[in-house]
Amino acid sequence: MQLNQIAELAERIRGNMEKVIVGKSEEIELIVCALLAGGHVLLDDVPGTGKTVTAKALARSVAADFSRIQFTPDLLPGDVTGMSVYNQKEAAFEFREGPAFTNVLLADEINRATPRTQSALLECMEERQITVDGVTRQLSEPFFVIATQNPVETAGTFPLPEAQLDRFLIRMSMGYPSAEGEMDVIARFINNDPLAELSPVATAAEVAEARASYNAVRVSEPVRRYIVALTDATRVQSGVSLGVSPRGMLWMLRAAQTLAAMNGRDHVLPDDVKRLAVPVFGHRIIAGFGSSSRSHEIISELLRSVPVPTEDAGADRFEP
Numbered sequence: 001m002q003l004n005q006i007a008e009l010a011e012r013i014r015g016n017m018e019k020v021i022v023g024k025s026e027e028i029e030l031i032v033c034a035l036l037a038g039g040h041v042l043l044d045d046v047p048g049t050g051k052t053v054t055a056k057a058l059a060r061s062v063a064a065d066f067s068r069i070q071f072t073p074d075l076l077p078g079d080v081t082g083m084s085v086y087n088q089k090e091a092a093f094e095f096r097e098g099p100a101f102t103n104v105l106l107a108d109e110i111n112r113a114t115p116r117t118q119s120a121l122l123e124c125m126e127e128r129q130i131t132v133d134g135v136t137r138q139l140s141e142p143f144f145v146i147a148t149q150n151p152v153e154t155a156g157t158f159p160l161p162e163a164q165l166d167r168f169l170i171r172m173s174m175g176y177p178s179a180e181g182e183m184d185v186i187a188r189f190i191n192n193d194p195l196a197e198l199s200p201v202a203t204a205a206e207v208a209e210a211r212a213s214y215n216a217v218r219v220s221e222p223v224r225r226y227i228v229a230l231t232d233a234t235r236v237q238s239g240v241s242l243g244v245s246p247r248g249m250l251w252m253l254r255a256a257q258t259l260a261a262m263n264g265r266d267h268v269l270p271d272d273v274k275r276l277a278v279p280v281f282g283h284r285i286i287a288g289f290g291s292s293s294r295s296h297e298i299i300s301e302l303l304r305s306v307p308v309p310t311e312d313a314g315a316d317r318f319e320p
Contacts, residue, residue, distance in 0.1 A: 001206070001213040003261045009210055010036060010262040012201040016061040020194045021054055023181030029262070030170050030279055031058060031146070036210045037258040039169020039251060040125055040145040042110075042160075042283070046152050049174040055106040055146040056195060064103035064204035065140065071113035077120035081130045095132065100124050103140055103204050107147040111157045118164055121145065125167040142207045162242065162286065169251050170276075171283035210261075217257040218267045222309040226270055227252055230277065233302045234285050240298060242286040252280050270308050277303055 034041045043051040059066035082098030128139045235243030256272040287294040
């Protein structure tokens with residue numbers, strides 16, 4: 001797939017989702033970026049802000065298999081991955097696939113499940129495969145997880161461990177719409193349900209092709225050094241007990257390449273990195289008080305303190 005086709009594909013998906021999700025263009029752009037980069041998204045927000053609707057709008061925009069799991073404390077790993085069931089007629093065990101065998105998986109209220117069940121998603125998200133009873137089965141491509149969690153209701157929940165948080169490319173909040181946006185929501189939903197009327201505008205094959213093509217976007221050495229400098233700064237910043245890992249740095253690189261392609265460019269700008277710093281790095285550092293808002297503040301401080309490459313004569317050349 002050509003880079004200009006990636007931009008056109010992203011615009012199709014984004015425009016279709018905006019028929020349902022009002023006033024959240026930037027948030028939708030990040031979700032589409034994660035989809036095309038091959039990452040996963042964690043939507044962390046209070047109830048009623050459109051987390052589940054956003055996931056369903058994305059799934060309906062792409063003609064791909066979709067599954068939804070409502071995570072609860074009694075959910076078992078086999079309920080996610082599938083399990084072997086004894087077939088009395090055949091007198092043998094046979095494997096029955098779980099909802100994780102899909103293209104787009106909505107893990108609703110993921111923090112309500114036990115750590116054992118949460119860990120069932122780790123292999124799926126990182127390696128695109130599931131191992132049950134010693135047999136490894138590959139997942140379909142593309143495989144994309146949108147997980148949601150409610151940060152307010154903490155009773156009966158199990159916070160995601162750092163190892164699983166690191167599997168998400170982006171962690172973000174939808175937030176409340178503006179007053180004008182809420183008037184638009186009422187106008188759209190008062191007589192109809194835009195989500196029910198949403199039709200696909202892309203295919204799973206197109207998404208998979210875009211994932212194999214975004215790495216054609218060039219990343220100059222100064223921009224690479226900027227990504228490394230930001231990553232290293234998270235590890236030495238005062239008040240941070242755990243900084244961004246090399247895996248997080250590589251995901252930043254992939255996301256920046258994808259974002260550049262989505263905006264019709266064949267090269268990454270420092271602004272792409274700055275745009276992605278909070279959603280990509282914010283959940284990968286542990287601040288002294290463990291607050292996500294504090295982590296975001298720290299990333300914002302680093303963006304102001306780490307020198308940014310300046311543009312030279314060439315469109316894709318930068319020098320410190």
